[in-house]
Amino acid sequence: MIGETAKISIEKTTTSKIDSVDFNNIKFGKHFSDHMFVAHYANGQWDELQIVPYGNISVSPACAALHYGQAIFEGMKAYKNKQGEVLVFRPYENAKRINISAKRMCIPEIPEDLFMEALTRLLQLDKNWVPTQEGASLYIRPFIFASEPVLGVRPAEEYTFMIITSPVGSYYGEPVNVKIETEYSRAADGGVGFAKAAGNYGAALYPAKLGQLKGYHQLVWTDAIEHKYIEESGTMNVFFHINNKLITPSLERKTTLPGVTRDSIIHIAKHWNIPIEEKRVSVQEVIEAIQNGTLKDAFGSGTAATIAQIKKIHFNGIDYELPPIENRELSNKLGQYLDCVKRGTEPDIFNWVMKIV
Numbered sequence: 001m002i003g004e005t006a007k008i009s010i011e012k013t014t015t016s017k018i019d020s021v022d023f024n025n026i027k028f029g030k031h032f033s034d035h036m037f038v039a040h041y042a043n044g045q046w047d048e049l050q051i052v053p054y055g056n057i058s059v060s061p062a063c064a065a066l067h068y069g070q071a072i073f074e075g076m077k078a079y080k081n082k083q084g085e086v087l088v089f090r091p092y093e094n095a096k097r098i099n100i101s102a103k104r105m106c107i108p109e110i111p112e113d114l115f116m117e118a119l120t121r122l123l124q125l126d127k128n129w130v131p132t133q134e135g136a137s138l139y140i141r142p143f144i145f146a147s148e149p150v151l152g153v154r155p156a157e158e159y160t161f162m163i164i165t166s167p168v169g170s171y172y173g174e175p176v177n178v179k180i181e182t183e184y185s186r187a188a189d190g191g192v193g194f195a196k197a198a199g200n201y202g203a204a205l206y207p208a209k210l211g212q213l214k215g216y217h218q219l220v221w222t223d224a225i226e227h228k229y230i231e232e233s234g235t236m237n238v239f240f241h242i243n244n245k246l247i248t249p250s251l252e253r254k255t256t257l258p259g260v261t262r263d264s265i266i267h268i269a270k271h272w273n274i275p276i277e278e279k280r281v282s283v284q285e286v287i288e289a290i291q292n293g294t295l296k297d298a299f300g301s302g303t304a305a306t307i308a309q310i311k312k313i314h315f316n317g318i319d320y321e322l323p324p325i326e327n328r329e330l331s332n333k334l335g336q337y338l339d340c341v342k343r344g345t346e347p348d349i350f351n352w353v354m355k356i357v
């Protein structure tokens with residue numbers, strides 16, 4: 001039950017796994033910290049709030065999420081500052097977004113105070129898992145799934161909310177090659193593209209795999225109707241710096257995830273007086289800008305990906321090489337600045353960083 005302060009029971013592990021992790025060489029999403037948060041929803045309320053040792057969970061084979069895909073998730077990151085304090089980047093945005101996803105997927109909302117309390121307690125307990133190495137952080141994965149055993153197609157009446165955390169290095173270890181996708185679609189008008197719904201990621205795997213077999217790390221999705229307008233890149237939002245203006249696909253059609261890193265970049269660009277426009281970005285204008293030399297930079301943005309510079313873009317049978325990475329003034333500067341804000345070495349002028357005390 002949620003009150004002024006959520007009552008979370010805590011069972012600590014007796015055998016920490018931390019010494020088994022090589023923090024100088026961590027792959028994304030392969031290691032998990034010692035504890036996890038779990039809550040259950042039934043009879044119209046979130047209850048049974050607990051932090052327990054990380055481990056397998058038991059669900060019914062009839063668990064509704066497994067059959068009808070009522071599952072959503074979030075991604076955030078925690079860092080350590082020079083004093084060894086834990087800093088989380090913009091967690092309130094993730095608390096808000098999980099509830100936007102929840103509404104679209106008929107999942108009960110998580111009260112913001114529960115989300116924040118669960119996150120804080122978990123990070124207090126597992127603070128030693130937040131890496132200090134350059135480029136590393138603690139990835140935080142909150143998620144909710146329908147856990148009611150039921151085969152009828154209807155919104156489930158029972159749910160499980162969990163938070164697990166994972167020390168990670170970079171998601172893409174190098175600048176990425178992407179393919180503009182014009183056959184398959186990620187999201188349609190009226191669909192769930194704006195939600196962080198598990199099914200969006202599952203449905204993207206097959207076309208992404210076809211691209212990966214040809215050497216592209218990711219696809220750049222286009223609109224489902226004409227395949228003429230760029231939307232996002234599945235694990236990232238995308239930005240192009242053309243004619244000294246930063247452009248990024250707008251969100252109003254609700255086919256693109258409203259990324260927290262995307263929003264941060266827009267704020268920073270405005271603060272730096274860099275012209276920025278959220279608009280429908282056509283594939284044609286990007287290709288023409290590459291051809292006539294006005295495209296100076298292109299990059300993806302995301303919590304996991306941070307700022308992933310795009311090295312090569314494939315469209316319609318042609319590979320277009322983009323300007324050399326070392327000449328990318330904007331993405332290099334943005335990447336560095338954001339990293340410093342997250343680690344507390346730049347003043348937090350936007351009030352984005354939450355300290356765990």
Ligand code: COI
Nearest residue numbers: 075076235302303304305
């Ligand atoms: C994130 O950036 O947090 C994501 O969710 C992308 C991906 C790891 C699924």
